Amino acid sequence: MQTKLPQDIEWRxxxxxRSVSRTRLLFREQAGSWALPQEITETAELLLSELMTNAYRHARVPAGREIWARAILTEDRLRVLVTDASVHFRCRERRPWRMSRVGGWRWW
Structure with a gap:
């Protein structure tokens, strides 16, 4: 009997x-139960690891707060989300972009 899609799992x-490697392991196990192709699993695992690392390193939150990771599988896509417990969102100041500026591709 095939499980209906979408399938959704969340980890707190x-x-x-240590939560970064733990999340990779949990996701790898879930991807196996979903029978995801290896290439998709590896790409999603890398993305999840980077997002978890950013949440761990950069979230300004009180002690004891959690990071939530979530994976949602639908018929045509896998969605990976990470939410930190911070209520702050730091926006970079937008500076005028000049063609003469060396380096970068205006990624902000």
Whole structure:
């Protein structure tokens, strides 16, 4: 019997460096149960690892707050989300872009 899509799983982990590797392991196990192709699993695992690392390193939150990771599988896509417990969102100041400026591709 095939499981109906979408399938959705969420993990709540402490804001700690060990949570990054723990999330990779949890996702890899879930991807196996979903029978995801290896290439998709590896790409999603890398993305999840980067997002978890950013949430762990850059979220300004009180002690004891969690990072939430979520994976949603639908018929045509896998969606990976990470939410930190911060209520702050730092926006970079937008500066005028000049063609003469060296380096970068205006990614902000």
């Amino acid at each position: 982990l402490p804001r700690h460096a």
